[in-house]
Amino acid sequence: MLCFVALFVFAFLSLFSAKYRPLAKRAFGCVLRKATLRPCEAGLDEELRAKSIAEIMRVSPRAAVFVNKHFELFSFAFTLLFFLSLAFTAQGVANFVLYGNCNGPEGGFCIYSELQNPALLKSPTTLQGIRAGNLSSDIVVFEFGCYVCPYTAGEENKVRKMLEEYKDRVQFVFKPFPLPSHPYSLEAAVAAACASEGGKYWEYRAELFKDQHKYSSQGDAAFKKTASDLNISGFDECYDKRKFLSQVEATLKEGKECGIYGTPTFFVGGKAFVGKNSADQAEAEIKRLLGRN
Amino acid sequence: MDFEKLRQDFPLLKNKIIYFDSACTSLKPVQVIEAERRYYEEISACAGRSAHLLAKRASEMFEGARERVAKFIGSKPNEVVFTKNATEALNLVVRSLDYSKRSKIVTTKLEHHSLLLPIIEQQRRGAARVEFLPATTSGLVDEASVEMAIDRQTALVAIHHTTNTTGVRAPLEKIVKVAHENGAYVLVDGAQGVPHSQVNFRSLGADFLAFSGHKMLGPTGIGCLVGREEALKELDTFIVGGETAESVRLDGVKFLEPPKKFEGGIQNYAGAAGLAAACEYLSKIGMGRVEEHEKRLAWKLIEAIGSIEGATLYGPKTAEKRCALACFNLGGVKHHQVALMCDSLAKIALRSGFFCAQPAVELMGAAEGAVRASLYIYNTPAEIEAFKETLGKIAMLGR
Numbered sequence: 116m117l118c119f120v121a122l123f124v125f126a127f128l129s130l131f132s133a134k135y136r137p138l139a140k141r142a143f144g145c146v147l148r149k150a151t152l153r154p155c156e157a158g159l160d161e162e163l164r165a166k167s168i169a170e171i172m173r174v175s176p177r178a179a180v181f182v183n184k185h186f187e188l189f190s191f192a193f194t195l196l197f198f199l200s201l202a203f204t205a206q207g208v209a210n211f212v213l214y215g216n217c218n219g220p221e222g223g224f225c226i227y228s229e230l231q232n233p234a235l236l237k238s239p240t241t242l243q244g245i246r247a248g249n250l251s252s253d254i255v256v257f258e259f260g261c262y263v264c265p266y267t268a269g270e271e272n273k274v275r276k277m278l279e280e281y282k283d284r285v286q287f288v289f290k291p292f293p294l295p296s297h298p299y300s301l302e303a304a305v306a307a308a309c310a311s312e313g314g315k316y317w318e319y320r321a322e323l324f325k326d327q328h329k330y331s332s333q334g335d336a337a338f339k340k341t342a343s344d345l346n347i348s349g350f351d352e353c354y355d356k357r358k359f360l361s362q363v364e365a366t367l368k369e370g371k372e373c374g375i376y377g378t379p380t381f382f383v384g385g386k387a388f389v390g391k392n393s394a395d396q397a398e399a400e401i402k403r404l405l406g407r408n
Numbered sequence: 409m410d411f412e413k414l415r416q417d418f419p420l421l422k423n424k425i426i427y428f429d430s431a432c433t434s435l436k437p438v439q440v441i442e443a444e445r446r447y448y449e450e451i452s453a454c455a456g457r458s459a460h461l462l463a464k465r466a467s468e469m470f471e472g473a474r475e476r477v478a479k480f481i482g483s484k485p486n487e488v489v490f491t492k493n494a495t496e497a498l499n500l501v502v503r504s505l506d507y508s509k510r511s512k513i514v515t516t517k518l519e520h521h522s523l524l525l526p527i528i529e530q531q532r533r534g535a536a537r538v539e540f541l542p543a544t545t546s547g548l549v550d551e552a553s554v555e556m557a558i559d560r561q562t563a564l565v566a567i568h569h570t571t572n573t574t575g576v577r578a579p580l581e582k583i584v585k586v587a588h589e590n591g592a593y594v595l596v597d598g599a600q601g602v603p604h605s606q607v608n609f610r611s612l613g614a615d616f617l618a619f620s621g622h623k624m625l626g627p628t629g630i631g632c633l634v635g636r637e638e639a640l641k642e643l644d645t646f647i648v649g650g651e652t653a654e655s656v657r658l659d660g661v662k663f664l665e666p667p668k669k670f671e672g673g674i675q676n677y678a679g680a681a682g683l684a685a686a687c688e689y690l691s692k693i694g695m696g697r698v699e700e701h702e703k704r705l706a707w708k709l710i711e712a713i714g715s716i717e718g719a720t721l722y723g724p725k726t727a728e729k730r731c732a733l734a735c736f737n738l739g740g741v742k743h744h745q746v747a748l749m750c751d752s753l754a755k756i757a758l759r760s761g762f763f764c765a766q767p768a769v770e771l772m773g774a775a776e777g778a779v780r781a782s783l784y785i786y787n788t789p790a791e792i793e794a795f796k797e798t799l800g801k802i803a804m805l806g807r
Contacts, residue, residue, distance in 0.1 A: 165748030176801060183805045
């Protein structure tokens with residue numbers, strides 16, 4: 116049974132080191148024979164068993180006796196777990212490719228995203244987006260964010276404080292980056308742009324971040340209701356016509372060119388900060404730049 | 409003789425391994441390794457052909473090695489044929505003997521495949537028929553049936569000196585006597601006997617004796633067929649080629665006298681030098697001392713295996729008739745697992761399976777194979793203690 120696992124493990128290791136190739140070959144021979152209901156001749160399963168039991172025996176002879184007695188059961192369970200975890204990994208990779216997050220449309224912590232390197236991101240070159248603060252300042256803080264992403268919402272309070280504190284010395288540009296893994300993310304970005312046209316962007320933005328679940332689940336009706344509550348004139352027409360869709364798509368394209376793999380992503384003075392606590396890191400960089408100036 | 413001290417001559421023992429697989433192949437002392445190295449560094453030419461200085465040195469070295477081996481085994485130099493190994497030597501005799509007047513080969517089921525298979529092949533081809541001397545489940549040849557089996561139809565009696573499954577010797581004195589009374593040749597497989605006991609070809613009385621270099625501290629790729637001068641002349645050619653013929657014309661070939669007749673092509677000169685060095689090494693110790701040392705180890709080994717609950721020892725239950733070799737199984741634990749775990753737990757090298765002697769192992773009652781521990785001059789009682797302790801742990805798995 117173990118030779119099935121051994122084939123996958125040794126075949127993978129063989130990609131990196133030639134010393135595992137003979138083992139992978141033996142495992143393959145064993146799997147081939149087992150698949151055709153013949154006994155494994157390679158002796159690999161016996162070797163793996165003996166070595167595993169020997170290792171357990173060093174620690175606890177009693178445990179070795181127990182494992183040896185039920186070895187077939189253990190190896191069956193181990194093989195099953197291996198293939199289950201392999202299936203989950205494959206699903207995670209597929210989700211990552213399709214939705215940009217290994218958990219799929221629901222989002223959440225994703226190890227693949229964590230493994231990505233912010234140092235490889237490229238700073239944006241245009242000021243297109245929602246601008247605030249001192250528009251003539253040389254110090255520009257870019258934020259790529261998604262209105263229905265919980266991580267973007269998590270940093271929002273710090274962003275507001277940052278804006279308040281540095282509004283005279285720093286220029287702030289928000290670039291919508293709607294993640295496809297979150298429902299209605301694109302619509303949220305279009306709605307925020309319409310609110311901006313109606314002169315109530317920051318109020319509308321605050322509402323979006325306050326209850327993201329409402330917008331992700333109710334969609335159009337929720338966006339319009341909020342606009343109505345805020346008395347934003349011309350919102351429904353703007354929203355229905357998707358007036359600012361091309362602008363949103365442009366910042367989305369720009370974000371992809373920058374290599375954005377998660378939101379929020381801040382750029383300050385060419386340095387990128389991604390995900391949780393990224394606003395604190397961005398502020399630290401602002402302080403450093405202001406201190407130098 | 410300080411057997412502890414001679415362990416320093418074996419580089420592999422510095423790795424703290426316990427090598428109990430000498431019946432498969434022995435470890436090599438530095439003296440043997442050095443002899444092989446010297447050939448390649450200082451000579452590296454072919455013997456008996458060219459006339460330059462290096463070629464002359466090669467001839468001297470090669471013939472010197474033949475003399476050294478002959479002295480070790482108690483024969484004349486021209487009775488020593490260098491072969492690739494014992495297998496080739498055994499094949500040479502079994503396949504080159506004339507079976508036109510006498511067609512029977514007498515052997516036993518205790519033989520190594522290297523002897524058994526050429527005999528079975530001769531029968532399959534219709535060249536000879538085989539009769540097996542009865543053997544007991546303890547791996548002993550039934551002496552009483554020797555006279556019955558060997559008769560005037562017998563061309564060859566082919567038998568082991570010492571088995572590789574139980575380490576027990578065959579009753580060669582009686583077999584040789586009865587065979588010669590009936591005009592049959594005797595071929596002795598000395599692959600296990602020559603490395604571990606005092607074997608003198610002349611005293612043995614056999615017509616042919618085959619052995620390997622690599623089981624007696626020598627290099628791999630070299631073996632010997634020792635044959636009485638008259639008996640060697642009776643054999644037909646086997647592998648022919650360069651330096652086996654005196655003159656070669658398309659209408660007739662005149663072959664050289666043995667041993668050259670059987671040494672076709674470039675020989676394993678380095679191997680011969682290494683084998684000579686191994687003979688020298690063993691002679692310095694003295695084969696009598698080797699036997700005594702192994703007998704002590706054999707007693708301790710049998711005792712160690714016997715003390716393990718659930719262990720089945722094959723062959724005689726005492727060490728009197730054995731060299732330091734024992735086959736066994738542990739109840740409830742597969743033989744391969746025992747060998748692999750000994751390796752993993754205590755770096756003890758053992759062999760498991762049928763040891764190229766399937767009929768013999770099955771006859772002993774180990775239908776699926778067994779574990780074999782085979783010791784040599786470099787092994788110690790302390791190593792057997794470690795082996796016993798490890799076996800004790802592994803035996804728990806079967807309870």
